[in-house]
Amino acid sequence: MSLTYDEFYNGRTGLTVGVNKILFSEETPYQKVEVYETDTWGNLMTIDGMVMLSERDEFVYHEMLSHVGLFAHPDPRRVLIIGGGDGGTAREVMRHSSVQQVDMVEIDEAVVRASKEFLPEVGDWNNPKLNVLFEDGIQFVKDIDDPYDVIIIDGSDPVGPAEGLFESNFMQACYDGLSENGVLTAQTESPWVSDYHPSMKKVFSALEDIYEVSKMYLAYIPLYPAGMWSFSFASKGADPLSNETLSRVEERFNNFDTELKYYNPEVHRGCFALPNFVRDIID
Amino acid sequence: MSLTYDEFYNGRTGLTVGVNKILFSEETPYQKVEVYETDTWGNLMTIDGMVMLSERDEFVYHEMLSHVGLFAHPDPRRVLIIGGGDGGTAREVMRHSSVQQVDMVEIDEAVVRASKEFLPEVGDWNNPKLNVLFEDGIQFVKDIDDPYDVIIIDGSDPVGPAEGLFESNFMQACYDGLSENGVLTAQTESPWVSDYHPSMKKVFSALEDIYEVSKMYLAYIPLYPAGMWSFSFASKGADPLSNETLSRVEERFNNFDTELKYYNPEVHRGCFALPNFVRDIID
Numbered sequence: 249m250s251l252t253y254d255e256f257y258n259g260r261t262g263l264t265v266g267v268n269k270i271l272f273s274e275e276t277p278y279q280k281v282e283v284y285e286t287d288t289w290g291n292l293m294t295i296d297g298m299v300m301l302s303e304r305d306e307f308v309y310h311e312m313l314s315h316v317g318l319f320a321h322p323d324p325r326r327v328l329i330i331g332g333g334d335g336g337t338a339r340e341v342m343r344h345s346s347v348q349q350v351d352m353v354e355i356d357e358a359v360v361r362a363s364k365e366f367l368p369e370v371g372d373w374n375n376p377k378l379n380v381l382f383e384d385g386i387q388f389v390k391d392i393d394d395p396y397d398v399i400i401i402d403g404s405d406p407v408g409p410a411e412g413l414f415e416s417n418f419m420q421a422c423y424d425g426l427s428e429n430g431v432l433t434a435q436t437e438s439p440w441v442s443d444y445h446p447s448m449k450k451v452f453s454a455l456e457d458i459y460e461v462s463k464m465y466l467a468y469i470p471l472y473p474a475g476m477w478s479f480s481f482a483s484k485g486a487d488p489l490s491n492e493t494l495s496r497v498e499e500r501f502n503n504f505d506t507e508l509k510y511y512n513p514e515v516h517r518g519c520f521a522l523p524n525f526v527r528d529i530i531d
Numbered sequence: 532m533s534l535t536y537d538e539f540y541n542g543r544t545g546l547t548v549g550v551n552k553i554l555f556s557e558e559t560p561y562q563k564v565e566v567y568e569t570d571t572w573g574n575l576m577t578i579d580g581m582v583m584l585s586e587r588d589e590f591v592y593h594e595m596l597s598h599v600g601l602f603a604h605p606d607p608r609r610v611l612i613i614g615g616g617d618g619g620t621a622r623e624v625m626r627h628s629s630v631q632q633v634d635m636v637e638i639d640e641a642v643v644r645a646s647k648e649f650l651p652e653v654g655d656w657n658n659p660k661l662n663v664l665f666e667d668g669i670q671f672v673k674d675i676d677d678p679y680d681v682i683i684i685d686g687s688d689p690v691g692p693a694e695g696l697f698e699s700n701f702m703q704a705c706y707d708g709l710s711e712n713g714v715l716t717a718q719t720e721s722p723w724v725s726d727y728h729p730s731m732k733k734v735f736s737a738l739e740d741i742y743e744v745s746k747m748y749l750a751y752i753p754l755y756p757a758g759m760w761s762f763s764f765a766s767k768g769a770d771p772l773s774n775e776t777l778s779r780v781e782e783r784f785n786n787f788d789t790e791l792k793y794y795n796p797e798v799h800r801g802c803f804a805l806p807n808f809v810r811d812i813i814d
Contacts, residue, residue, distance in 0.1 A: 250543065258572075260549025260571075286542075286544075288541045288542035468757075470759065475759055509806070515805070517801070517804060521798045523793040525792045
């Protein structure tokens with residue numbers, strides 16, 4: 249007998265992962281949170297039967313959700329993360345020496361509790377820059393008084409509590425909560441999963457209407473459906489591909505303290521190259 | 532009861548695909564070739580229990596294996612494909628109006644036979660440019676008299692009959708069989724599968740030793756292990772990322788007759804951006 253974690257994304261097509269044992273399983277007021285010890289990916293967290301991260305591949309998602317926006321911003325100091333309860337996005341953000349404060353607004357304390365216990369290497373919980381709030385991110389963004397330089401939307405899939413994170417009025421509220429040179433990044437699902445195309449279209453059309461600059465970018469995430477994941481970048485002015493930005497990325501990357509495993513200046517540029525079928529989804 | 536096709540790449544981690552029925556299954560003198568009718572990917576061919584292509588996702592592999600090299604070559608006329616028995620690579624190559632002759636050397640006639648019957652849209656078998664030979668590709672390359680402008684290595688994984696395609700002396704024979712501005716591309720496995728790292732290292736170190744220019748590039752292939760696939764580009768001079776090449780790619784792409792689904796000039800450039808952990812495998 250052997251345990252497996254199975255997740256389907258296209259008919260009966262999906263991922264199967266060998267599981268040694270279940271470490272955590274809780275029906276919270278918002279969702280079902282589970283952590284498995286796997287045979288080869290370290291510990292793996294799922295929410296409502298969808299992989300959030302494994303210890304072995306989480307660097308891809310967290311580096312790409314954070315650094316593409318942070319390196320593109322001229323001087324990121326105050327950063328807001330909506331969701332991100334495993335702590336990985338905040339960890340990457342706080343690697344930028346310019347960053348002074350990170351407010352992480354996670355609706356579900358169980359995600360943080362499970363992560364601290366079973367994914368202890370993912371978060372940098374004792375970092376004095378970090379301020380964790382257990383609140384509804386959608387409401388939080390509406391009430392921003394002191395604007396942020398970067399807002400990162402690190403929610404789960406657009407079903408359940410994260411559904412509102414894909415709405416136009418939320419994207420507008422983020423815009424209003426950003427400072428002058430503000431940058432937003434968000435996870436926006438797999439282009440290979442046609443069920444998500446309506447959400448992707450909705451987000452990108454909202455970003456295009458609201459922000460001065462908006463673009464999609466991609467990363468390879470082995471345990472996410474089809475291994476291809478999309479993100480959105482939007483800003484009040486900074487173009488992630490302008491010569492000015494690319495020079496800054498290059499210079500700041502060369503002086504960066506941490507050795508990254510995925511992101512680098514070539515990847516910064518290359519991740520915005522969209523295959524035609526991906527471009528067609530949002531055009 | 533339900534049929535599935537299951538393929539593991541990392542412990543008990545892998546892919547599962549819903550199967551309606553088995554269309555073809557044959558132990559050939561070289562390998563086991565199978566074709567399944569799947570629930571959502573069209574027909575799917577496997578060799579020795581490894582996905583080769585599905586009708587729905589084959590465009591990624593075939594466009595990226597072909598066009599990155601063909602567009603980088605100043606004037607590709609004569610093209611050799613080693614392997615490629617499903618016909619998809621030859622189809623993409625023959626879309627280039629400069630191409631006059633394609634020799635496809637497939638060791639196993641069963642692959643072509645199964646493809647013609649069960650993957651009829653993949654190959655362009657009646658194209659007068661195409662010359663199919665059922666021979667050992669390794670021997671064929673050693674015996675080249677009339678050199679090729681582009682050689683494409685479209686073999687299966689480096690176990691069984693395709694093992695020799697990852698050897699240094701084969702890469703040297705390809706070099707000797709290329710014309711003055713010759714370009715070679717090859718499929719070189721998934722960076723997420725550590726079992727293949729020795730083969731990847733071997734190929735890239737051989738290419739670096741033998742060719743004037745050598746680089747790795749990547750594409751997102753949902754039904755391949757971890758969804759990330761590597762390819763190699765090598766040439767006697769053409770740099771796929773030089774300004775001269777990029778201008779030519781842009782111009783030729785704008786005049787290209789066929790609408791492609793994956794490859795475009797941004798992808799041509801972006802696919803060479805390697806995440807740090809991928810670069811580390813071959814450095």
